[in-house]
Amino acid sequence: xxxxxxxxxxxxAAPVYIGFILLEIGLITWRGAKGAYETKDATTSLAMxxxxxxxxxxxxxxxxxxxxxxxxWLHQFALFDIGLSVFAVAACFVLDDLAYYWxxxxxxTVRWAWANHVIHHSSQHYNLTTALRQPWFGFATGLFVLxxxxxxxxxxxxxxxxxxxxxxxxxxxxxxxxxxxxxRWVEAVFNTPSHHRVHHGKNPRxxxxxxxxxxxxxxxxxxxxxxxxxxxxxxxxxxxDIGTFNPLRVAVHEYVAIGQDASRPGLTLRQRLAYAFAPPxxxxxxxxxxSEEIRAEAGLPPRRKGRAPAMAPAE
Numbered sequence: 001x002x003x004x005x006x007x008x009x010x011x012x013a014a015p016v017y018i019g020f021i022l023l024e025i026g027l028i029t030w031r032g033a034k035g036a037y038e039t040k041d042a043t044t045s046l047a048m049x050x051x052x053x054x055x056x057x058x059x060x061x062x063x064x065x066x067x068x069x070x071x072x073w074l075h076q077f078a079l080f081d082i083g084l085s086v087f088a089v090a091a092c093f094v095l096d097d098l099a100y101y102w103x104x105x106x107x108x109t110v111r112w113a114w115a116n117h118v119i120h121h122s123s124q125h126y127n128l129t130t131a132l133r134q135p136w137f138g139f140a141t142g143l144f145v146l147x148x149x150x151x152x153x154x155x156x157x158x159x160x161x162x163x164x165x166x167x168x169x170x171x172x173x174x175x176x177x178x179x180x181x182x183x184r185w186v187e188a189v190f191n192t193p194s195h196h197r198v199h200h201g202k203n204p205r206x207x208x209x210x211x212x213x214x215x216x217x218x219x220x221x222x223x224x225x226x227x228x229x230x231x232x233x234x235x236x237x238x239x240x241d242i243g244t245f246n247p248l249r250v251a252v253h254e255y256v257a258i259g260q261d262a263s264r265p266g267l268t269l270r271q272r273l274a275y276a277f278a279p280p281x282x283x284x285x286x287x288x289x290x291s292e293e294i295r296a297e298a299g300l301p302p303r304r305k306g307r308a309p310a311m312a313p314a315e
Contacts, residue, residue, distance in 0.1 A: 003158030049132030080154035
């Protein structure tokens with residue numbers, strides 16, 4: 001087997017996703033399991049997932065092919081020839097999850113990347129369909145560059161792509177309220193439904209935390225871990241919810257908002273750029289609040305370790 005022959009798990013995972021969604025609905029409806037579905041919300045999530053797949057195959061396929069070709073070209077300059085083995089795949093899986101952590105973190109701290117990722121957070125419910133509420137323009141963030149160190153280290157792009165698809169498959173199963181807290185050792189090492197519920201919360205204490213894909217160890221290491229507190233139920237959605245079930249509006253609303261903000265009259269060039277690349281919530285006149293400012297108003301301490309730098313407002 002060659003690295004190029006490793007399967008793209010996402011290309012045939014749809015039946016698995018649908019099967020477990022139906023199972024979750026059954027457990028909630030007939031077994032009294034925790035969780036909730038709203039028809040319009042779930043339909044929108046499924047439409048976003050379908051759009052993600054369709055757009056990727058029809059419109060963005062050539063872009064992703066070009067990115068893969070670029071990574072393949074860079075691989076010739078790799079420090080090592082790691083090859084294809086169980087060890088290579090396992091090592092790549094762990095390091096790719098570290099790259100995912102930073103991709104995910106930048107997606108919450110840089111507005112241009114947030115415009116893509118906000119789609120996934122736009123549901124006010126938390127169930128397995130939420131996992132399928134995916135953006136359509138992921139390539140536009142430029143965060144695929146975080147794969148470059150893995151390729152230059154010696155992992156073939158085919159292995160990196162395979163590990164990324166495994167990562168996303170794992171994450172599908174943590175988008176549920178039907179599973180409570182798991183054994184302590186699992187909660188200590190892995191991202192779990194409990195940890196990821198926190199990530200989807202808009203409570204001030206839960207904002208911008210638990211970025212990991214598979215291993216919650218990264219959040220513990222970089223100071224972004226927040227445990228779920230049963231005394232403070234998670235309130236899902238955005239700080240300012242978008243109030244629409246229209247898939248097209250869900251897909252582009254933040255890009256439109258960036259354009260409107262950056263084109264305001266009377267701004268400096270720095271301020272216009274800040275509306276695209278400062279943290280979400282930044283405003284030149286202080287009329288809005290970033291996550292850190294919301295946390296501060298609630299009397300919560302800032303994230304201290306490994307904190308991503310924010311662009312300061314222009315004078």
